Amino acid sequence: MITAEPYVALSLILFCLGLIGLMVRRNFITVLMSVELMFNAVNINLIAFSFRLGDLAGQVLAIFVITVAAAEAAIGLGLIIALVRLKDTVALDQANEMRG
Amino acid sequence: MSFYDLIWLVPLFPLAGAAFNGLVSNRLGLEKKVTHTVALIGSGLAWLWGWAAVIQWYFNEDIHHPYVVKVFEWISGGELTIFGGRVVSLDIAASFQVDALSAVMVGFVTFVGFLIHLYSVGYMHHEPDRDYARYFSYLNLFMFAMLTLVTGSNLPVLFVGWEGVGLCSYLLIGFYFEKDWCASAGMKAFIVNRIGDFGFLLAIFFAFFYFGTLEFDGLYQAMANDHHHVFAGAATIIGLLLFVGAMGKSAQLPLYVWLPDAMAGPTPVSALIHAATMVTAGVYMVARCNFFYQASPTAMLTVGVIGGVTAVFAATIGLVQNDIKKVLAYSTVSQLGYMFLAAGTGAYIAAIFHVVTHAFFKACLFLGSGSVIHGCGGEQDIRKMGGLKKYMPTTFWTFLVATIAIAGIPPLAGFVSKDAILAKTFEAAMTNLNGHGNVYYLLWFLGLSGAAMTAFYMFRLVFMTFYGSFRGGEEAEHHVHESPWTMTLPLQILAVLSIVGGVLIGFPGQLFHLEGWSFIDRFMEPVVLSHGEHGHHAVSLGLEWGLVVLSVAVALGGILLARSMYLNRDPEFAKANALAERFPLVYKLLLNKYWVDEIYGATFIAGTIKLSRFLWEVDARVVDGAVNGTALSTVGSSFISGVFDLKVVDGAVNLVATIYDVASRWFRRLQVGFAQGYAMVMVFGAAVLLGIFYVIKL
Numbered sequence: 036m037i038t039a040e041p042y043v044a045l046s047l048i049l050f051c052l053g054l055i056g057l058m059v060r061r062n063f064i065t066v067l068m069s070v071e072l073m074f075n076a077v078n079i080n081l082i083a084f085s086f087r088l089g090d091l092a093g094q095v096l097a098i099f100v101i102t103v104a105a106a107e108a109a110i111g112l113g114l115i116i117a118l119v120r121l122k123d124t125v126a127l128d129q130a131n132e133m134r135g
Numbered sequence: 136m137s138f139y140d141l142i143w144l145v146p147l148f149p150l151a152g153a154a155f156n157g158l159v160s161n162r163l164g165l166e167k168k169v170t171h172t173v174a175l176i177g178s179g180l181a182w183l184w185g186w187a188a189v190i191q192w193y194f195n196e197d198i199h200h201p202y203v204v205k206v207f208e209w210i211s212g213g214e215l216t217i218f219g220g221r222v223v224s225l226d227i228a229a230s231f232q233v234d235a236l237s238a239v240m241v242g243f244v245t246f247v248g249f250l251i252h253l254y255s256v257g258y259m260h261h262e263p264d265r266d267y268a269r270y271f272s273y274l275n276l277f278m279f280a281m282l283t284l285v286t287g288s289n290l291p292v293l294f295v296g297w298e299g300v301g302l303c304s305y306l307l308i309g310f311y312f313e314k315d316w317c318a319s320a321g322m323k324a325f326i327v328n329r330i331g332d333f334g335f336l337l338a339i340f341f342a343f344f345y346f347g348t349l350e351f352d353g354l355y356q357a358m359a360n361d362h363h364h365v366f367a368g369a370a371t372i373i374g375l376l377l378f379v380g381a382m383g384k385s386a387q388l389p390l391y392v393w394l395p396d397a398m399a400g401p402t403p404v405s406a407l408i409h410a411a412t413m414v415t416a417g418v419y420m421v422a423r424c425n426f427f428y429q430a431s432p433t434a435m436l437t438v439g440v441i442g443g444v445t446a447v448f449a450a451t452i453g454l455v456q457n458d459i460k461k462v463l464a465y466s467t468v469s470q471l472g473y474m475f476l477a478a479g480t481g482a483y484i485a486a487i488f489h490v491v492t493h494a495f496f497k498a499c500l501f502l503g504s505g506s507v508i509h510g511c512g513g514e515q516d517i518r519k520m521g522g523l524k525k526y527m528p529t530t531f532w533t534f535l536v537a538t539i540a541i542a543g544i545p546p547l548a549g550f551v552s553k554d555a556i557l558a559k560t561f562e563a564a565m566t567n568l569n570g571h572g573n574v575y576y577l578l579w580f581l582g583l584s585g586a587a588m589t590a591f592y593m594f595r596l597v598f599m600t601f602y603g604s605f606r607g608g609e610e611a612e613h614h615v616h617e618s619p620w621t622m623t624l625p626l627q628i629l630a631v632l633s634i635v636g637g638v639l640i641g642f643p644g645q646l647f648h649l650e651g652w653s654f655i656d657r658f659m660e661p662v663v664l665s666h667g668e669h670g671h672h673a674v675s676l677g678l679e680w681g682l683v684v685l686s687v688a689v690a691l692g693g694i695l696l697a698r699s700m701y702l703n704r705d706p707e708f709a710k711a712n713a714l715a716e717r718f719p720l721v722y723k724l725l726l727n728k729y730w731v732d733e734i735y736g737a738t739f740i741a742g743t744i745k746l747s748r749f750l751w752e753v754d755a756r757v758v759d760g761a762v763n764g765t766a767l768s769t770v771g772s773s774f775i776s777g778v779f780d781l782k783v784v785d786g787a788v789n790l791v792a793t794i795y796d797v798a799s800r801w802f803r804r805l806q807v808g809f810a811q812g813y814a815m816v817m818v819f820g821a822a823v824l825l826g827i828f829y830v831i832k833l
Contacts (some may be wrong), residue, residue, distance in 0.1 A: 058815050066811070127810055134808025 042083035049076035136190035149278035152177020157272035174271035182245035199661040201234035223347035232288035240285035249405040250625035255620035290791035307401040320399035327393040331383015338376035345369040358426035374427040374434030385417025398460040402505030407735035411494035424484040426664040432569035439479020446472030451590035482559035490550035496540040499629035503534035519607040532632035540633040541588035551637030590693030598701040
């Protein structure tokens with residue numbers, strides 16, 4: 036019998052990897068990729084529990100997340116292009132005008 | 136419509152003249168001819184209309200009742216509660232009346248007034264056109280006021296006239312207002328009169344309070360029907376207060392001081408206002424309100440005593456004055472004293488009779504003195520005159536006639552009326568009137584000695600002015616001339632009236648067992664409130680004649696004394712001067728008019744000035760201090776309020792701002808401006824929350 040634990044563990048690992056990438060990387064594109072990683076970790080989690088609980092709602096939700104992630108990626112890439120046009124760089128620490 | 140229905144037109148004619156001369160002639164500086172024609176028409180129409188009205192009234196109406204003409208409702212004061220809880224409405228009409236007293240007054244006021252207007256044409260012709268118009272405007276205005284005074288049928292209308300004549304008197308005394316002393320003489324007259332007017336006003340208020348009406352007829356009826364003497368006290372109060380008014384207007388002690396100074400005005404004014412008409416307004420008013428005095432022995436005695444004392448007091452001053460007009464002024468005060476003496480014995484008709492005859496001879500004397508002054512080029516000091524007889528014959532004989540009249544030589548006008556007064560006073564003494572018989576004996580004696588002095592000082596004036604030789608220097612002697620006909624005609628008319636006026640109007644019938652021959656006695660009888668107990672034949676015929684002989688003897692004595700003192704040649708006035716040197720104190724006392732002006736100056740005037748100064752200090756210190764204190768406290772409180780606003784209110788606002796300022800200095804550091812930093816905070820926060828949930832096992 037296939038259990039959910041390994042998938043949840045996988046999801047946890049992926050999420051942590053994405054989170055660390057989000058926090059430590061300075062490259063905006065890498066940060067965006069880390070966010071995608073975190074989305075997919077959540078998707079795996081959703082599907083694992085959907086499977087485990089025999090409830091298809093989780094899988095539906097995963098489809099939604101993928102859709103939203105696509106939109107997010109579009110906006111994120113748009114921001115990157117704007118940043119590049121403004122500062123000629125993709126380094127996030129260069130965009131610090133709002134520092135108090 | 137008849138003349139007496141339109142009696143109110145009589146004052147209006149001169150008013151129209153005054154309006155024209157004052158508003159048109161004076162502004163445009165019209166020719167003298169226009170000015171005096173208008174003025175003469177104004178006063179002349181008043182004269183004609185007045186006489187026509189009086190005559191027509193006499194033959195058509197019942198002369199025992201006043202004929203009242205109401206012109207319009209003047210004051211509607213609503214309902215008032217008066218004495219005894221009665222509620223009456225205060226309605227005062229501008230109404231006029233014709234009765235015997237008004238008729239007599241209108242008769243001689245319009246006539247003498249017109250003559251003096253005519254005289255003024257000659258006397259004032261040296262004045263510039265505008266001043267000439269101003270003069271005639273005032274003179275006509277005076278006629279208006281005086282005629283309102285004597286024809287008004289209630290106290291307020293009388294009061295309007297009363298104040299009007301006072302105003303005109305003020306204006307005319309101060310006619311030469313460029314001269315300081317003329318202006319201040321006018322003010323003196325006005326202020327002294329105000330004191331009297333205050334009493335008069337109070338009397339009017341009291342009269343309304345007690346009687347609820349101010350119509351003379353209503354007051355007369357109320358007093359006539361007062362059989363239980365309910366109003367005896369009221370009559371005393373009102374009578375005395377009215378007399379205070381009369382004291383001011385008619386120059387009685389102690390308010391006589393303005394009249395001698397009033398001689399600062401042009402001489403015709405002195406004749407018209409300050410001798411013949413206005414000053415007799417007080418006598419008229421007392422006679423008009425005789426019903427109050429008849430009911431009040433106290434008020435009556437006061438009037439008599441003040442009158443008698445004034446008669447002698449003013450006569451003594453007149454003995455030594457050297458200004459021709461001053462002598463006549465004191466003589467006027469003295470004669471007015473006689474009138475009040477008569478009123479004070481209940482002989483109101485004799486008082487009015489003397490008013491009329493006095494108007495004739497005193498106007499004649501004043502106009503004569505004006506002619507003398509005019510002829511001598513403005514000189515008024517009789518020591519610088521003398522011998523004018525041959526230069527001014529008409530003036531001389533008219534002046535002499537009037538002098539004989541005032542001295543009381545029969546059968547001239549002054550004798551008839553003055554003797555009537557003395558006889559009535561003696562009668563009052565003999566019948567022990569109101570129980571004051573002894574006082575009336577004393578008053579009679581005062582009146583008699585006053586008559587002697589009158590004869591003396593008047594003949595002194597005649598001798599010094601017209602007899603002897605001219606003392607004003609040769610240069611002045613050349614200029615002495617007789618006056619034009621406009622001036623001498625009134626003199627002649629008045630002189631004739633001074634001779635026959637007395638016998639004609641008030642024939643002393645009682646001396647010949649011909650009672651009822653005296654026109655004025657019969658005519659005016661209904662005016663006086665009689666209580667029926669009048670002792671008509673208290674004095675026997677022999678005693679009457681005795682009194683006449685006595686008063687004539689006294690007058691002749693005065694004349695002879697004056698003759699011996701002032702009609703000797705070498706050196707002139709030797710006896711008079713010797714007498715003055717023998718009694719220097721008395722002479723100085725009289726010459727300086729008992730220092731009354733100085734005493735008033737030191738007491739009332741200085742007191743008033745001190746009081747004003749004190750009040751000014753109060754004003755400056757207390758009132759202004761209070762105002763300034765308020766201002767200061769306002770400034771102070773605004774300062775405190777400002778400080779409070781600045782420190783507390785603004786402080787609170789700033790404190791809030793500062794708190795935010797300081798706080799934001801710290802909190803803004805949270806905005807690191809580094810996107811991943813926020814993510815880290817989020818993760819950290821989530822971790823903390825998870826940790827908390829884990830601990831508390833939610």
